[in-house]
Amino acid sequence: MRLVLQGGRILDPSRQIDQEGDLVIEDGKIAGIVASGSARGEITRDVRGKLVTPGLIDIHVHLREPGFEYKEDIESGTRAAAAGGFTAVCCMPNTNPAIDTAAVVRQIIERAEQVGSARVYPIAALTRGMEGGQLSEIADLKAAGAVAISDDAFPIQNAETMRRGMEYCAQFGLTLMTHNEEKTLTVGGAMNEGLTATVMGIPGIPRVSEDIAAARNILLAHLTGCRLHLLHISTAGTVELLRLAKASGIAVTGETAPHYWALTDAACEGYNTNAKMNPPLRTPQDNAAILRGLADGTIDAIATDHAPHAPYEKEREFDQAPFGILGLETSFACVYTQLVKPGILSLSDAIAKMTCIPARLLGIPGGTLETGASADVSVFDLETVWTVDPAQSRSKSRNTPFAGWELQGRASFTVLGGRIIEV
C-alpha cells in the first residue's frame, strides 16, 4: 500500500528539511521524499500549498480515562488531538484509578490501539494513588509501557519523597515531569495573586510558589542525576531558573503552553472559569519572559495541558470550579498566529518544539519524517483563518478560554501509521 502526499511544503526540523515535494508512505512507513509530481501511489492526496510536518506530539494532556469519561475519554481526546494536528499524546496519571499499576498502563495502551485517532503514551504516577507517600512500582510501570513519571495535579510536597523518587527514576533512565507548586503558599488560591485577584476578591496563587518548587526540584535533580522536566512553566522566575540550571549543566528541560504566552490573569475577569487553570494565567511580564524563553531555547517544548472538564463543573462559583482548560485543537493555531507570524520563532523552530524535541525529551518514537520511521504525519493549511467555536470541539468538554478568537492555521488531516485521519 502506497500513499503519496503530493506537492506540499515538507518541513522536518529533525533533519533540517524544508522543501517542496511528494512525501511517499509505504506500508505505514515513510518511504522518502521525491520531487513534486513524480511519485505514484494507490492513494494520493493533493497537498499543494499546504505544510507537511512530522505528526505533532503533545507530552502533557489529560485524557480522563479511566474514571472520568464524562469529561473526556481516549476516543474523544485523541479525536481532538488529531483535529489539532497531533499524532501522539502523553497522558497524565491523575485518572481513577491513577496510572500507578502496570494494569492501568496496559489498559490505556490497548484502548488507544482500538479506538484512538492518535498514539497514546501513558505517564505513570510517582507515588501510589498520587498520594505523595509510597512510590509506585516504577520498574513495572516502565515495562508495561509508561514513558515517564509525573506528579502532575498532586505535586510532591515532601522533599525527601521527591529526592528518593528522583533517585529511583534515574536508575531506570525515566524522566520525572514535575508540577512545580509549593502548596503552603497556595492554600485556597484560585488565580494569580495580583491586582485582578484583589479586585475580584479571589485568593491568589503567588508566582513565587512555582519558582520555589521549581528551584527545589532543580536542586534535587542536580543531587540525584535524575532527568527533570518542568511542566507548564508560567512565570518569569521559573524561566530564569531553568536558564540558570541549563547553564550549569543540570539535566533539566521545560515546557510551556499557549495560554501562558497568549493570556494574562485579566482573562479571569467576570469570574470566567474557562480561564482558570493551575498554574494560573500570570502577568504581561511573565508572557514576555515565556516568549523570550521560547525564542532562546530555554523552554524546550510546547505542550497543551489539555484538561477537559464538563460544562456543569465549570458553570460554578469561580473558587469552586476545577482547574484546567482544553488545548489540543487550538495549540497549533496559537503557535502559528502568535509565535511564527510575529517572528518570535521560525516555523521550523516552532514545529521542532512540537515534534522532535518532545519525542527526544521522553525517548518516544516519532517526530521525524526519516525514511523507515512510522508514517505519522500532519498536514496544515497555513492560510485558513478561523474562529474558535467550543461547540465544534471534538472533545467532550467545552472549557476553552479562546472561544471567539480568530486564529490562523489549521490541521487539514493527519496520517497515523500510514492511515489517513480526517479531521
Next chain:
Amino acid sequence: MKHLLSLRETDAADIRRILETAAAFKEILRRPVKKVPTLRGKSVVTLFYESSTRTRTSFELAAKYMSADAVNIAVAQSSVTKGESLKDTLRTLEALTADCVIIRHSSSGAAHLAAQCVRIPVINAGDGRHEHPTQALLDILTIWEHKIVGREDDTYPRALSSERPFDLRGLTVAIVGDLAHSRVARSNVWGLTKLGATVRWVGPKTLLPADAHQLPVRVHTRLEEALEGADVVMALRLQTERQEKGLLPSLREYSRIWGISPRTLRYARPDALVMHPGPMNRGVEISAEVADGEGGIRAAIEEQVTNGVAVRMACLYLLMGEMMGAGE
C-alpha cells in the same frame, strides 16, 4: 440598572440615584405606620449561604416596609445541602416566580454567577471577599449626612436638591484593618472614590491584599499616617481566626497598633466620624469607648444600621418598583 452586583460596575450617576432615593425613603422609617404599597404583589427571596443577622433582617424589613413579600431561604435546610448547584437553585427560584433574589455567599463572584443564570434582578448582599455594595452605599449615606448635610448648616432637603448631591470631594476616609479579606473595604473604595472622596487603607502588611497600591487608594501600614487629617475612620471587623493562620501574632498586639481607641483616634481630625460595618469585636478593632461614642467621640454605628434599611428599600424600588410604576 438591571442588577446590583458591585459598585465597581455601578456608575456614579446610579450610585447617586440610589442614595437620593434612600434619603427620601428615610422619612417612611420615621412614620408611626412604616408601610408603603410601592412593591405590593412583588416577592423577594433572600438566599443566604452565609449566616447573617443584620444584613438579612435589613433586606427583609426593607421589602416588608415596601409591601413586598419576603421569603428567606436558610441554606442549611434547603436542597443545597443535597448538592444542588447555585445555577439550579437560582433557576428554581425564578420558576417559583420570585421577582428579585438577594444573595449572600462565601464565594467571590457568586452574585455574578447568579445574575448569569436568571432574568430577574439579583442583589449582591456580600460575596466572599469581593464586594458588599449595599453596605458601602449605607456607609456613604451616613458619611454624607454627617459631613455634608451638617457642614454648612444645611437642611436635609436642601442638601439633597443641591446641584451635585453626594459630592464627597475634599473628604478623606481611612479604612482600617483586615483589608485582604474585606468585601466592605472593596465596595467602599469604588463607591467613595466615584463620588470624589479620598480613600486610605491601613492595616498590617499581612492583611493587605496584593497590589493594593494599584487601586485608587493610598495604602499605609502605620495608623498614624493613615489617620492624619481623616474625616472618617472606618474600622473593619477582624476575624479572630486570622491569628491562627499566622497572619497576626496576637489580638492584643493588633489592638494596640491598629485598634481604634481614644488614643489612636487622636491622629484623625477632632471631628472625625467613626464607623464600623458590624458585628464589632469590642476591644479588638474598636474600643468600647469609641464604639459607644463616649467623651465627645462621634460614632455612627447604629445610624449605619438604620440607613441600611433605607438603602435597601431604594435598591429594591429601583430594581423592581420603577418598572412597575412606569407601566401603571
